[in-house]
Each structure stands twice: as structure tokens, then as C-alpha cells.
Amino acid sequence: MGLAKTEIFTDKQNEISQYAKVFGHPARVAILQYLFKLNACVCGDLVDEIGLAQPTISQHLKELKHLGLIKGNVEGTSVCYCIDVGNWTKMKKVMSEFLDQDLDKKECC
Amino acid sequence: MGLAKTEIFTDKQNEISQYAKVFGHPARVAILQYLFKLNACVCGDLVDEIGLAQPTISQHLKELKHLGLIKGNVEGTSVCYCIDVGNWTKMKKVMSEFLDQDLDKKECC
């Protein structure tokens, strides 16, 4: 099939997995880390920084933008990307709630 | 292609994306949440709880086990699964480091 049966899961479960999915590729992780590191916006030197072709980077940026984790601003011929702090914070709350579950007496085997 | 060029990324970036990838499907999120909720081990009532066929659940469990996030214990004809607390903690550290980056002055657009 190749497609997840999202309708049988809760909105929260789908939300968590959507965020996780976008982090599920090292290129997108690298892009986000680079945007954080620069402390300022970056354009297409992501293509130089990461060793992937321009269309590939563009595609990854699109997915990050689609989830709202980054914003893009046109500056002349280039486009400046940066973290969307508000949405990043929202995402962190959702992911933390999932990751930080009570670990007391969970093992039995 | 369909395959990520993992060799051009750091070990950390690949580690983060691997963890994220396994959380990138609502069924696996649901399985983990259920294991947390029960406060004890579960066997194959995951098949009843989640609405997917037994082979499908089995496959998802395999992926979670492969990353070490859950453990399985054979008990008679059934297998009891539970969270691997130690590895879950390790994973949390890696993911938190990535998610909790400094958000000060990151936006430009």
C-alpha cells in the first residue's frame, strides 16, 4: 500500500507522526541545524553546505515550510529561510509530551 | 532513488533522523503510547487496540525493537512487549538536544 491508515488514529497521534516524519531524513535535520547555527537567515548556501543538488534541497525546504517549521522570504533573486520560532515552540510542546512520558515501572521483561 | 545519502551526514544527524523516522508513523506512536499507558507489558492485544492486521503490527513492533525502544519477552504462545527504559532515555537525550536549540533571535523574515 505505502500509505498510512491515518483515519484510525487520533489527531494527536497523526500530528506527532507528521512532525517526526519530517525529521526522519538527515538532510532536513541538517538544514534545521544549519538554520539554528547561523543565528540569522540563510539562502541557498544550504546547497553548498549540504552536499545535495539544488532541486533536492528545495524539495526538503518545501516540506519543512509545509509544516510551518521554517519561513522563507524572497530577497532579490535569492530566498532567505529561517526557523519559525512560534511554530517550532508548538511542535516542541507536542513532541515533548510524547517523549517525556512517565518511565516509572514500565519494564516487565 | 528512494534512499537517503546517509554518508554525507554526521552520525548525529543520522541518529536523530533514524529515531524520528520510527516515530513517523501513527501506528508506532500508538503502540508506544499504549505500552506507556498500560504501565506493564502487553502482548498481542495491540492488534485489537489498534485496528491493523496482525502481520502489520508485528512489522511495526520489529522496527521499534530494532531501534531498541521496546523489548519483547516470550510468555508461552504470546509475546510480551514493553518500553526499554534505558534506551528510551538515551533516545530522549538525543532528540531533546536537537529540539531544544536556542530560539533567541532566529527569525529574520
Add this chain to the structure above:
DNA sequence: CCCATTAATCGTAATATTGCAATTAATAAA
């Protein structure tokens, strides 16, 4: 206007993922 620069989009090939029916393996019960 013409050309250079930059990034998005399109098309496509290779591979991965998801899901399940059918089967197999493993153990327990009778």
C-alpha cells in the same frame, strides 16, 4: 531589452514503506 543568478517546478528512475493474505514456527493444552 538582454543576460546572469537564483530558486521552484516538472518528469522520471530507483528504492522504501505500508498493509495484508497466506503460511510458517513455536508453544501450550488436551
Add this chain to the structure above:
DNA sequence: TTTATTAATTGCAATATTACGATTAATGGG
């Protein structure tokens, strides 16, 4: 030993993802 129960494995179809070459916007400089 036979049978029932449970879970893993196999095989396969449908779809998604990844990557990139080629092309297409879109803007700026001359």
C-alpha cells in the same frame, strides 16, 4: 501426538520518498 493459539515471516500490490537533470519562473544588473 494432535490440535489450538499466538506471533513471526514471506510474498506481493499499491503508494510514497529520495534524488537529480532539465526546465521554468523571477528578479537584478548592465
